[in-house]
Amino acid sequence: MSADQNFQMLLSGVVGLLIVASLIGWILGKRVKTDETRSVVANLQARVNSWWLMVAFLAAAFWLGQVTTLVLFGFLSFAALREFITLTPTKPSDHTALFVAFFIIIPSQYLLIGIDWYGLFSIFIPVYAFLCLPVLTARTEVVDQFLERVAKIQWGVMIAVFCISHAPALLMLDIPGYENQNFLLLFFLLLVVQMSDVLQYVCGKLFGKTKIAPVVSPSKTVEGFVGGGLLATLLGTCMYWITPFNPWQATLISLAIVLMGFFGGLTLSAVKRSLGAKDWGVMIQGHGGVLDRMDSVCFAAPIFFHITRYFFA
Amino acid sequence: MISTVLISVVRFLVGAYPRWQGCQPAATQRIYFANHTSHVDTLALFSAIPDEFRRTTRVVAARDYWCGSPVKQYVAEKGFNAVFIDRKREDKTCDPLLPLCEVLAKGESLIIFPEGTRGQDDKPGPFKGGLFHLASRFPKVELVPVYLDNLNRIMPKGTKFPVPLICTVHFGEPMQRDDDETKEQFLERARQAVEKMA
Structure with missing residues (x-):
């Protein structure tokens, strides 16, 4: 299969999943009763909406x-x-x-x-x-x-x-044998980072007991980090065929993305709190929080870019 | 047309997100009065009011500044429904508030900046008397205090270009003039209503 067909297939798959996720969010939004569940559902909806935006970015990168x-x-x-x-x-x-x-x-x-x-x-x-x-x-x-x-x-x-x-800069790398497929690297980065975020969140909700950083980021737990991080690394490994990496390279690189994404969330949360806010979008009801969604990408993108550039380009 | 362009530019640069704290957007006739720190705030407050009510809302602008060039005047009239007021009055016999009273008599809402000039500080300076006279002549009109945050950082006095920070437009609880209140008491109370939201 060519890179174009690969990408179109992946995109259709992701769009399908997002439609399902949006529907679930919508149905849950109709049914919630308590304030606590309402904030969980609002969090889910915000994440799904930001993924739609990322998919739109990727589609634009591909077609335009x-x-x-x-x-x-x-x-x-x-x-x-x-x-x-x-x-x-x-x-x-x-x-x-x-x-x-x-x-x-x-x-x-x-x-x-x-x-x-x-x-x-x-x-x-x-x-x-x-x-x-x-x-x-x-x-x-x-x-x-x-x-x-x-x-x-x-x-x-x-x-x-x-x-x-550094995320769009992936498009300028010249990787031998991987010409005109660089947008798949951007897809890989965003997929691993975002799935790592959400899987850590889900694992944390299900099994989380031990807080990693109660002051800086109360929602992060050891169980969530290990469980979600491993699942995301596994997912990245399974996606090796869209990248220039072989399976074990994809494992190590996914692990690096997961770790940096985690550090990004932690560090930017500390920065945010030192500026006196809980969410970057706190000032702008319903409109903000670009950095809330991008914190892990910020840290993962430069490292992913440089690993790929140093070893593969 | 030019109004849509201006509002889009303002939204892109400074956000101008409304936060209705003390009241809700409504067709009620209102005088919005706000702190004044930069040229952007006129547009920011204007943009924060929903479309359907913005059409019947006029912004009070200083004639000496906004009619200084045809471009400025065009922008003021077409862009934000300006109604001009003379700050430096040559003819002492005519009533400077007359154009504003005409607008209110028609049932339209007004946006005014009672400090009269742009301040340097985050806190509003002393208010001029116009608000008092309008409130006395039109006692039924709701007086809505508005606080615009961050605007003194977006375009400090003396700078030519705005820096894009997110500005929030806080709408406070509507107030009215008490009958037994002096002009000074009323103006200070109005000023504090704006300052309270800072």
Whole structure:
């Protein structure tokens, strides 16, 4: 079977599953009585909706090409950075730096993927933005909490732009014998990360007893992490045939994705709590939470990208 | 047309998500009064009101600023249903609130920024008297305090471009003027109603 047929089959399968998931969510939504079950169902519905969005992204990547994918991910970074900075206390003297972050750094980072300039893509934010953004702030001569402010802006840009951009950057890898199939890597990454998230959640609800991080992320348990992580690794292994990896390589790489996704959820939860919010979307009823859905992708994408690039490209 | 474009741009940049805390969107005739920190807030508040009620809601805008160029005036009139008010009154005999009274007499709602000018702070500054006079002349109109958060970060005074942060538009509990209240007491109470939501 060709890569195109593979992808269309996978996409149909996923869409079928999502229709079932949406129906279940809808029926459960009609039947819930208590507040506790209502929040569980709302969580399920939010997840399913965000998967629809990811499937739409993948379909766009497949049918409309690389430029559309980059534009879509650019908007995703925009929304994520907007959430991050909204919860971060900044001062009027940070205005120029923030303007540059939103309107110059985001387009540039995705443009660099578009023109296939890997060298600059990989250091543009860690080196150039890191050195230049604080200069724009220092120039205003407001030193109150200077280090905190520039550090927070740099963190936001790293997470929301640099890390997220590594997902569509998979499209620019040249893997011998795997030409024109790179969107399957993007599919593989999102599938393993998202299934790991949801399986950990389900296993945690079913068997969870021992909390891993009661302060930072009360819903994460050892049982949920081990059970969900292993199942997701197994799923990734079973999907080896859509990737350039052999089965045991797919196992190790899936494990890396699962671990990084877990670390991402944990770390961004700590960041969020230190900014005084429980959900990134807390300020925006029903509209927010891009980072709630993307936290594990943020951490998994760069590592998956670099493992694949180093060993296979 | 231009109104739809403006509202889409505002939603994309600053969100302008409404949060109806003290009242619900309704066809009731209202005067929305809000804190004023940047040019974006006029549009943010306007965008946060649902479509069907926005058509009959007019925004009070300063004539000296918004009629300064044909483009600005066009944007103000077509984009957000502006009704102009003279801040620097040359002719002391005419009533500056007259255009607003005409709007209210027609049964339409108003959006006003009683601080009169853009403040520097998150907290609203002292209110000018216009709100009091309108409330006295139209006692049946609901007075809805509105607090716009984050707007002083989106476009601080003196900057030319907005930074896209999420702005929430908080609608508070409607209030009315008490008969035995002085102008100063009423204006301070109204100011506190906005500040309370900060």
